[in-house]
Amino acid sequence: MSSQTQQTKAKKIKRADSDAEIAIDIIDMNKWFGDFHVLRDINLRVRKGERIVVAGPSGSGKSTLIRCINRLEEHQQGQIIVDGVELTSDLKRIDEVRREVGMVFQHFNLFPHLTIMENCTLAPMWVRGVPKAEAEETAMHYLERVKIPEQAQKYPGQLSGGQQQRVAIARSLCMNPQIMLFDEPTSALDPEMIKEVLDVMVSLAEDGMTMIVVTHEMGFARQVADKVVFMDQGQIIEVNEPEEFFSNPQHERTKEFLSQILH
Amino acid sequence: MAKNNTIYVREEIIAEKPAPNLSKGIVGWLRENLFSSVLNSILTVIGVAFLIWVVPILYGFLIGNAVWPGEGVTKADCQAPGAGACWAYIEDRMSFFIYGFFPQDAYWATQEGFFASIMAYWRVNAVFLVGILLIVPLMWPDLPYKGINAILFFAVYPVFVYFMLTGGVFGLEEVPTVKWGGLTVTLIIGLVGIVVSLPLGIILALGRQSKMPIIKSICIMFIEVWRAVPLISVLFMASVMLPLFMPVGMSVDKLLRALIGVSLFSSAYMAEVVRGGLQALPKGQFEAAASLGLNYWKSMFFIILPQALKHVIPGIVNSFIALFKDTSLVAIVGIFDLLKTVLVANLNLDWASKNQAITGYLFAAMVFWVFCYGMSRYSLMMERRLDTGHRDK
Numbered sequence: 001m002s003s004q005t006q007q008t009k010a011k012k013i014k015r016a017d018s019d020a021e022i023a024i025d026i027i028d029m030n031k032w033f034g035d036f037h038v039l040r041d042i043n044l045r046v047r048k049g050e051r052i053v054v055a056g057p058s059g060s061g062k063s064t065l066i067r068c069i070n071r072l073e074e075h076q077q078g079q080i081i082v083d084g085v086e087l088t089s090d091l092k093r094i095d096e097v098r099r100e101v102g103m104v105f106q107h108f109n110l111f112p113h114l115t116i117m118e119n120c121t122l123a124p125m126w127v128r129g130v131p132k133a134e135a136e137e138t139a140m141h142y143l144e145r146v147k148i149p150e151q152a153q154k155y156p157g158q159l160s161g162g163q164q165q166r167v168a169i170a171r172s173l174c175m176n177p178q179i180m181l182f183d184e185p186t187s188a189l190d191p192e193m194i195k196e197v198l199d200v201m202v203s204l205a206e207d208g209m210t211m212i213v214v215t216h217e218m219g220f221a222r223q224v225a226d227k228v229v230f231m232d233q234g235q236i237i238e239v240n241e242p243e244e245f246f247s248n249p250q251h252e253r254t255k256e257f258l259s260q261i262l263h
Numbered sequence: 264m265a266k267n268n269t270i271y272v273r274e275e276i277i278a279e280k281p282a283p284n285l286s287k288g289i290v291g292w293l294r295e296n297l298f299s300s301v302l303n304s305i306l307t308v309i310g311v312a313f314l315i316w317v318v319p320i321l322y323g324f325l326i327g328n329a330v331w332p333g334e335g336v337t338k339a340d341c342q343a344p345g346a347g348a349c350w351a352y353i354e355d356r357m358s359f360f361i362y363g364f365f366p367q368d369a370y371w372a373t374q375e376g377f378f379a380s381i382m383a384y385w386r387v388n389a390v391f392l393v394g395i396l397l398i399v400p401l402m403w404p405d406l407p408y409k410g411i412n413a414i415l416f417f418a419v420y421p422v423f424v425y426f427m428l429t430g431g432v433f434g435l436e437e438v439p440t441v442k443w444g445g446l447t448v449t450l451i452i453g454l455v456g457i458v459v460s461l462p463l464g465i466i467l468a469l470g471r472q473s474k475m476p477i478i479k480s481i482c483i484m485f486i487e488v489w490r491a492v493p494l495i496s497v498l499f500m501a502s503v504m505l506p507l508f509m510p511v512g513m514s515v516d517k518l519l520r521a522l523i524g525v526s527l528f529s530s531a532y533m534a535e536v537v538r539g540g541l542q543a544l545p546k547g548q549f550e551a552a553a554s555l556g557l558n559y560w561k562s563m564f565f566i567i568l569p570q571a572l573k574h575v576i577p578g579i580v581n582s583f584i585a586l587f588k589d590t591s592l593v594a595i596v597g598i599f600d601l602l603k604t605v606l607v608a609n610l611n612l613d614w615a616s617k618n619q620a621i622t623g624y625l626f627a628a629m630v631f632w633v634f635c636y637g638m639s640r641y642s643l644m645m646e647r648r649l650d651t652g653h654r655d656k
Contacts, residue, residue, distance in 0.1 A: 072550050091558075099556040109551035113569050113651055122565055123555035155651040175555060 029078035102172030162193025363444015444599030464533025540571035
């Protein structure tokens, strides 16, 4: 943990405009898994270009929260409005939102039966109707951006974890999304590979991508986040700017959490 | 860190070395594989003794003392004491085993020679030939034009087969299906069963996983009903019971009824095999596909089914093989498949001899074995080919 906090303490990225358009609006949202109240009265507004880091102990509902944003999980109460589209059970709207929201998973979830190139071109071709040549050009562009263009013809299983996660990021970017969701993108990686993935995410943030990142990488939060959202037991406990969040946490639970992870 | 506290530091990186060669020639191999322990040695001796006992007997029956076809070979040769398998009988009845009661071409039936014997059944043989010409390139992995090939095989070929065998058009003599028989019918039932049951099974498996309760329960009911009934009773129902419920004057061909019965029956099994593959896929694959905006059918077609089906190739081929062998059950409802023609030919007095029936059954078994073993090998090859590998950690 300490090595990552060191390496990412470089320059601080410019803040997003505080009066930019709203990208995601979550209003009084509740969700249950069966009888278990997993998300409780969530209110969160994310503006365009904003970078939000969601932190909290495991089981606090962080992943469930961002999975609600592209409807991998269904909420039962309240509203989630993504880019002006409210998520309901209407499949068309769900597809509309998913086209605009990219997601990177903890376990990469690349398609093992397709090459890296095919992983990246499938959705643009069959969801957006982009011609093959153009899709491949875009894919190459993003693979270069995540610094693995030479792996394009390989299969995911031939790549290291860090490389696979970078491909997963490129695959999402190929859909040209407005918003990127990251669900613990470095948690399944060997320590040596965490930096290469974080570097890609930092460069995305520098380009002004709207990002919501669930992570335990506090160095990343410090460097990149506009806001840190701290969750526990399905509730948002504290929302703060990173400097404040780390140096001057308000809530008891936040202090306890930080004392556990920042040894 | 002070240097004198260091316990160990590597100074040079060790170069890669070849793995040690553990094989010690034939003796080493024998010692390792056949005589590695007392128990293993005893088993080896017993095994060798068994082979010494059984191989000469089999060889004598199948080859050494067997009666091979030739000039002037008759049942007397097969009746001779000590005679083995009566292959001459098989050769003599070969066209019956392959074509059943299919009528011979009027002209070529009167001619002599091998070519004439092929042309006598040219309609069936044309079906075989076109079938091979379409199936082989379809299954050969690297050949191009798979799309056209598939359309020709799955859409055009059945029509061709139907008109070629049934006749009644283009000046072809009409041949009712009751006259079809032998290997022809076995292959037709097997192939139709395979071609119908896989797509139907996939749809049923997807339906069973559906979130829509009506579709889901229909699929579950279908699968469970067909799986709970023996194939023989399905065939009896199709051939005996069904006509009772039909309106007067309306009849559906007996072979067609059997085809439908076999296809639906095996599609229920196929559905369960495919479901196994679907369930084995990690949830992340479904989620990744969804998060990219792929809708249900696209994610099934591009992401889920290619992986799920690949995982269950052994199970699918297992079902195909079982289906192919089960086609012999149609003999019970009076359809002349390969086994039925053998059963009938075995009663023929022209070759009446001690080993006539045994030879007939051996022949039928060998034909089934060739087809089933072929399917098995092909599936193994495809498994290896489709393994994009180095993964599934």
